[in-house]
Every structure is written in structure tokens, then in C-alpha cells.
Amino acid sequence: MSKYQELANAVIKGDTQQVKQITQQMLDAGEQPLAIINEGLIQGLNEVGIRFKEGEMFVPEMMMAAQAMKGGVELVKPLMAGTDMPTAGTVVIGTVKGDLHDIGKNLVIMMMESSGFNVVDLGVDVPVDKFIQAVKDHKPQVVGMSALLTTTMPVMKEVINALDKENLRSAVKVVIGGAPVSKEYADEIGADGYAGDAVVATEMCKQLLN
């Protein structure tokens, strides 16, 4: 088995200790940092994604794998000065004003981060202007909103309107989700996408940015 394969396997197992160990060995042996990330760490996590979709792996295993990958990335990162860290894009995400449900949002964040997105989490109960400010500050490609209450769903429209008003709407893709939200509602308020679970949410964002 190649060292890269070994590294990917350690990610799949969710073994942070081992991932760090192998990554360090590879760095010491002079492997390219970017290659370690792309061909080792990300390969492992991609495989986890596939197995999750097929129902062979479960959420906690995926979370451990993502953590293990992070452990490796942290070792490699300082050596990558000059080269850009590969990222799938920046996402600003939050649960809208009046709503405190965050389990779904947190899962979406976890999935997106492990698929290479840089995610800015605004937390729960996020007012319209905080979304707008975050878009200005972080210049994301995607704005994600979560709402689990029928009473808070309209805030998502308010955010879209505010983005319009600030001339920021065309700069971002807006994606939404949460238990009472639907594809129809997304169309109705002029969002770019809706997803019913974290895996689809991540795939959708990748497609939207392609």
C-alpha cells in the first residue's frame, strides 16, 4: 500500500493520531504538502462521503473522519506559504432570526467543511443585518440560511431582499434548508437552491459554483 493510501485509510478510520503520524512521516520524507492534502487526506474523506451515501458509514464516523483530516491539514498548512490552500469556496451560514434550531445547520457546516468549503458560522437567531455584514466582510460565494419554524421562514426572504438592496445579490448564491422549507418555497422567495439534507446541500453548492 502506498503512503497516500495509508493516509487516506487513516482518515476513513477517523484516527486523528495515526493521520498526524503518517502526515509527519510523509513531510519528513519530502512529499509535497499539496499532494498530501489532495491525494491523501481529501481522497480519504471523499471515500467517506461515498460510503456515507451508500449507507455503510454513519454521521459520527463521518465527523471523526473530518476531524482526523483536519489534524493532518494543520500539520501541512504552515508549510504551504505561497501556495493557496485548495478551497471549494466560502460559505456564510446561519439560522435566521427568531429560530434557535441548529442541529441541521451544524451538520451542513460539518459536511461542507469536510468537502473543502471555508465556512463562516453566524450561529442561531441571526438578524438580517448580520447576514449582510458578514457578506460584506467575508465575500462568500454562498449564503446559507436555516429555518425550522414556519414563523421564521419569512426572514429568509428579508435577507434576500436586503442582499438585493445592497447590490450584493448577484455576488452570491443563496441556499436554504430546514424542516418546513421546500423547493417550492425556495423558488418563491428567489433563492438559488434548496436541500433536504447535508449531503445534498454540499453537492448542490458545488454544482452552483461550477
Next chain:
Amino acid sequence: MEKFLSNYDEQVTPRLKWVTETQLEQIHYASLEVLERTGIKVQHPQALALLKDAGCMVKDDLARIPGWLVEECLRLAPKRVAVANRLGERVMPLEKNRVYYGTGSDLPFTIDIETKERRTSSKRDVVEAAKVMDFLPNYDFIMSYAIASDTNPAVSDLHQFEAMTANTGKPVIFTAHNAENTEALIEMAAACVGGEDNLRKNPYIILYSEPISPLVHTLDGVGKMFKCFEYDVPVVYTPGVLAGATTPVTKAGCITLMNAEALAGVVMAQLFKKGSPIVIGGGATPMDMRTTTTLYGAPETSMNYAVMTQLAQFYGLPNFTEAGCVNAPVPDVQAGVEAAMSILMTQLEGCNLVHDVGYLEGGKTGYLPFLVICDDIIDMARYTGRGTNTSPEHLAVDCIDQVGPGGNYMGHEHTFKHFRQEIWNPRYFIRYHWEQWEAKDKKLPIDLALEKVKDILEKHQPAALPNGAAEEMQAIIKRRETECAG
């Protein structure tokens, strides 16, 4: 026979016990340790001040509650909460092992009985659900089932309450957005029984409010609860969790955390006002680790309620759990299994308020005919829970002797006398011989249930509101609407 009845053990009705007294104590002490060591986050300033004054260690919004204070407040909380219906009859005493069933609130989607399509829920769905459950004998209390999405979101809770109380005389468990709306809703409830005094005397409404796991008590959640206690309205203050996400994944860990949260509620309630009627328990659902859905219909959920009900009985406090809520998206075989298993368990345990009956798709979708099916399931569970009578008359030795070897019991008076009590009769489940079933157009239980729903909606007249109450409720909603807009 009767004269030999000394030295005799009898279990009149079966009782399910899941864990031992020692295990309950273990969970109790573990919960006390959580409250003392980790503490709770309290976003309600008055509650935080009360906790501090009572001897909790408070730092910022974190309060560590000492065990003795919990024990003290447990002593103050009423062991019995009598709940009335809208007509002032005290029909639902929450005490000991009495079991009452009702549905849950706020389903965002409804399967339309005409089109069979899933669509967004509306106020009309709340009206219809209330009417259907008002008619069905095994629903003891009403929750909104659907959510009134077509009303102004600022006062949709008030619209839901109006829809319920106008269409049922049964006790109502309500949800509300905040303390202000709770007060308006109490005013509406009072209007339906001739004033606040009558409401205090015979409360027919119960608030359902929640802490946020793990260990967070919000401004709204606590505020709504305190508002109710001002009017002696009972409160269910219980967490709804996702084990593996908001609590430990282990069942005992999930129960320990939930129990700590509920006990913190008991403490805040009793510090606010001695004797405040509070109900403990909660929704102990795990998260499905494949799909991330909420597992309402899973065995773990029922197993957790078995322990939590015993815990409530150990404290002598009324409790709130759930059953008859399923993950099946439509009322099919899976739905029946999930509903029946959980309903029977709660019946045998003796949970007081069993809610969420008739939820589909893990608490997101409703379908009225499923409520009818669940009514039959509850009927069957209640029948089962009545147990097996072993009196001499039921042992039937005389009858056996009269019939003798080779005879038959069909024409015997003993059969005639007892068969209605001894053999349960479903109303919607089917027991025909094949040919009989064919002759009845091969209808399935769900078809019969749909017919029943249509029949109820057309014919059933719930107990009328007193004169002027409907108008008064509308005026209160209008007023709140203006206040919220301003």
C-alpha cells in the same frame, strides 16, 4: 372460592417496570451531579436572580444548582395536577399512573384528504384535526396537530388556539411564541369559560414549553412558563432532544441530561411561585445516524420513556412523553407497527400525558385518517392494559362443568354475559373472512378511517362556545397583531 382469598397475590392490571429503584436513584443522583457540576445557562434575568437568591452559584448566566435545592423544590411541586375540560368538568387528573393520549402540535405539512398530496399546513387543518379528535373517544387532550401557516406569523399561535378551542371541549395543550402571546392566549382561554377565575379554578389549558438541550433555558421558554404560573395554568416544561446530537447517545446519558433539564425547570418554577403546577418528562428521540431524521418511531424512544415515566413516578410528579408518532411518511405497515408498539408501552408504564399521537414522517407531516387508526390502536392498548380478570366467575369452573367434555360454549349464558368485555372489538381494523372482505369492496383500515374523517367533519358538532367568546378571541388576536406590528 372467595373465602380462600387470603395469602393471595393479585395483579389486577399489568404494570411495566423497566429498571429497579436503585437504578432510578442512580439516574437521579447523576442528574443532581450535572446540575451541581456543569450547571445550567439561564437567559431569563428574573429566573437567574431567583436561583442566585436561593443559593445557587451564579457566574454570568450560568447557575450551578445544589442538590438540596432540587430536593426542596421537588417537595413543593404538586404531585397531582387536576386538569378540566372547557366545560369545567375535571376530566384529566394528572396523578399516579393515569394515562391520557393526545396528538402533538405544529406539523408544517399535511397530506390533503381530497388530493392526497402533501402540502403546507393551514389554520383549517388545525380546525379539522381538533374536530376529529374531539369526536374520537381515545383522545383525552388536544394539541394543534397542524400549524396555521396561512396566518400572520406574529400571532399564528393565537390563531391555532382559537381554531382548537372553538372546535373541541377537551383539554388543550398549547404552544406559544413568547410570554406576551401566552398572556393573550390565557385571556382568550378565560373568555371561553366566563372569565379568569373560572380558568384558575378549573384550568383546561396547559402550556408546552421547552428548554434547549444541552442545559439552556431561554428567555422565551422560561418567560412563557412564568406567565402561566401567574394564572395557575399548568406547564409542561420538557426538553425535546436528539440523542447523539444534543444529548449523549447512550440511553442512560440522554435520560440523565433530560432529567437534569426538567429538574432545573421544577426548581425555577417553585422558586417563582410555590406549588406551581409543572409537568416533567420530554421527547427522548435519538437522531438517525444515516439520514439525520428525528427517530420518533424507534424502539430507543419507547425504552427511554419507560425509564422516564418510572422516574416521574419516583418523584411523584406528572409526566409528559410521546407515542403513536412514527417515522413512516405515510400510514402504512411501518406506521402501524411504530405506533402500536409505542402506544402499548406507554399504556403499560402509566405515563400521564402521551402526546404526538398521529405524527408521520418523524414529526413533520400529518394525515387525519391516521389519527383515526391511532384511536383504534389506543383502544386496543387500553383494553390490553385492563389486564386479565381471574375472579371465580372468570375462571368459569362452574361453566366448564356445565358444558362438560365435548360440549360447546357458544350458546352458553356465560359466553353471552361476558363476550363483550372479554373480546375486544376494533372499529377500523378488519377481521373479515376473505369473501366477506371482497363483498365489502376490499376496503382497508385506512379507507375506513378516511370515510370516518369525512363523516366527522360533516356531522360532528363540538360543544359550543359561550356567547361572545368567539368575538372576544378575535378582538384579542387583532389587538396583539397591532401591538406586534407597532
